[in-house]
Amino acid sequence: METDSTDHAILSLLQAESRADFTHDEIAERIDVSSSTVNNRIQRLEAEGVLKKFDPVIDYETAGAPHHILFVCTAPIVERKALCKDAIEVPNVVNTRELLTGSQNLHVEAVGMTAEDIEAVTEDLDALGLEINGSESLRTEYSRPFDHFGSEVVDESASE
């Protein structure tokens, strides 16, 4: 899909201000177009599959689930893609990522209320045929907009 600087500015702002109450009007003011143009562009980006969804970011610890673990696993190359999809079905698993490498090619993120929840995840992953190379406690995580878009933003608001 062809995306121009207006699209990039919108995507960047959406990532920078990922609030539920971030309105089209506010985007429109910051990039100096009308709010109907913002609406047009967002709808097109969604239709074309660039803007896929809006994921709620949950602080599991505050919500009462203190265990947050990353498993680094190895899946046989040919089964890797299938196992990535299978692993997301394991209870307490919240994210899986497929890498390109030969070993340690699957990352599985899990959340649990208790240590037993996490222990059960290791058993389930093992039962799927995944070799678990390591498990790490996740501490902090930061996200931010894709810069290539951000650098093109014409932000008219001086007070930032």
Added chain:
Amino acid sequence: METDSTDHAILSLLQAESRADFTHDEIAERIDVSSSTVNNRIQRLEAEGVLKKFDPVIDYETAGAPHHILFVCTAPIVERKALCKDAIEVPNVVNTRELLTGSQNLHVEAVGMTAEDIEAVTEDLDALGLEINGSESLRTEYSRPFDHFGSEVVDESASE
């Protein structure tokens, strides 16, 4: 914070249906409470910091940025937290995660239009004092709700 099964059901549905057009009314119907209760709960979850934000999920490849890489790095233990924050400031870096382990304790996710963009990231990370243990192409990624909440959902809709 104290979260009950209504909160959990709402969080689970928000994650399962992370659409912009997923309304409070729809949540209300599915878990059999009024939409004002849904609104009350969501506002409280946001105020208490459980529901932090709504991150737009962008398909970078479709948007015209084909390079999507995960760097596995090692930061000196004492500087780890600071470097996690520094790394997110590097151009084209979109996500950083701090792990607990002694080595390979920092994951840095980067996106770029060209191979040069990615090469520049390695140089910037190196300049920060990070040892880069490996870089992997990211292929596929799946996410899904935290099950402990999901299992408590009283979903009244039979047609699913």
Added chain:
DNA sequence: GTTGAAAGCATATTCGG
């Protein structure tokens, strides 16, 4: 493809149980 205004609709508030 963009705009402004007006209609349509989701969300926030208010109040009564």
Added chain:
DNA sequence: CCGAATATGCTTTCAAC
């Protein structure tokens, strides 16, 4: 604390450019 109705204001639409 929950739920129904009201008020607010955001999103969408549409005629015109």
